[in-house]
Amino acid sequence: MASATFTVQQDTALTNSHFTLSVAQTASLRSQLKSQRGILNSNNIKVLCAQLNVSDDVLLQGLVPLASEYAVAPVSGFHVGAIVKALDEKGEVNFYFGANVEFDHQALSLVVHAEQSAINNAWLNGAKKIVKIAISDAPCGYCRQFMNELADAKEFDILLPDQQFKLAELLPHSFGPTDLGNEFSLFNPKPQQGNFSFDGLDxxxxxxxxxxxxxxxxxxxxxxxxxxxxxxxxxxxxxxxxxxxxxxxxxxxxxxxxxxxxxxxxxxxxxxxxxxxxxxxxxxxxxxxxxxxxxxxxxxxxxxxxxx
Structure with missing residues (x-):
């Protein structure tokens, strides 16, 4: 394919069983998410919770359909959204959005899964601890294994539209970092000392x-x-x-x-x-x-x- 394009419905409201955002409010939120590259910070979350009179967990699950809009799915046509609720270095709650990304005419193993996307978003942007991840659909085995590499793998909650799990319930008898003698994990890596030896490196x-x-x-x-x-x-x-x-x-x-x-x-x-x-x-x-x-x-x- 010549290009992969992100598209959203700009003229629709966001409605679920817990709250409704008007067309104008939804459009504003979409614009905000684009400008902030798929992140809602603690102030954004507090304002929305106050406006809608809901908890941040209700907001978290209610916004998952917006995360799905970021999907690029030319192969499957199946749009999956995920949002990580995580704590930053100040202990503040932030939401990190993610969606699946597929590549036309390439091996399916190269795709980015929605859970990977949201976790990657949190990781790259300085999140320190994952508390919950809300997903539009049940995580596949690939994603369960990816999540098993996290420092908080045994603690965080996995929220589906009508169910809640711990990872151990979805991945019993798991294989993880310690099985390979690795005492570290994603979000708790071994500190890297030194630098690259290359003149003019970005x-x-x-x-x-x-x-x-x-x-x-x-x-x-x-x-x-x-x-x-x-x-x-x-x-x-x-x-x-x-x-x-x-x-x-x-x-x-x-x-x-x-x-x-x-x-x-x-x-x-x-x-x-x-x-x-x-x-x-x-x-x-x-x-x-x-x-x-x-x-x-x-x-x-x-x-x-x-x-x-």
Whole structure:
């Protein structure tokens, strides 16, 4: 496909069993979510809860249909939304939205699942503790395994439209980081010391790479998507003990890109850069496979740099 486009219904109200947002209120919220790249901060949440006279948990579940609108699903046509309720470094509650992203004419294993998208959004934007995740549909086994890598895997609640679970109920007898001798986890990674040895390296890209969660390959890596007029989008590599549910740095960055409501095409994208750890590289072919879904994009720039 030539481009992947984000679309929403701009002239509809949001209605559920607990509250109703008018057409104007819903449109305003959609605009806010685009500008904040799929995040509602604590002040946003408090204002909405006061306006609607609901708790933040009711609001959390009520907004899931909006999260689904961010989905890019050219293969399945199945739009899934998820929202993570998490605490930031100040202990404030924020909502981090996510949705599935698919790539036409590419292996289905390359898709970004909605739960991955929301968790990635929280992780990249400094969330410290996941409290709940609300999802429009039951999580598949892939997503359950991805969530099992989280520091809060045994604690947070999984909220479906009419049910609530702990992860252990959905993934009994699980395989996780400790089975591979890894005492760390996503949101509680092993501190990375040092930096990349590469002249002129984008400092922000390097920071996202160093913040990657890569206990199994040690390939600290990240992707930067530069746009002509909408800023830069970054993604970090997030590995999983089961390997397959790992989220590549390009998938991570693309998920952030679509949460801003942008179209992924030559009119928007100025450049795409992948940074990998020299001697540990494993992401360039994955990135090229994903990008093969699109035409007329700038060539992927790959930087391999040693750590010092």
């Amino acid at each position: 400092e922000t890209l390097a920071r996202f790479a160093l913040n990657a969660y890569v206990p199994y390959s040690q390939n600290f890596s990240a992707v930067k998507i530069s746009t002509f007029s909408d800023g830069d989008f970054y993604g970090s590599y997030a590995e999983n003990a089961a390997y397959s549910p790992s989220l590549s740095p390009l998938q991570s960055a693309l998920s952030q890109f679509f949460l801003a409501g942008l179209s992924f095409n030559e009119s928007t994208v100025k450049g795409i850069t992948l940074l990998e750890t020299a001697g540990r590289e494993n992401q360039s072919q994955v990135a090229k496979a994903v990008l093969a879904s699109f035409t007329h994009l700038p060539a992927l720039k790959v930087i391999s740099a040693p750590l010092k």
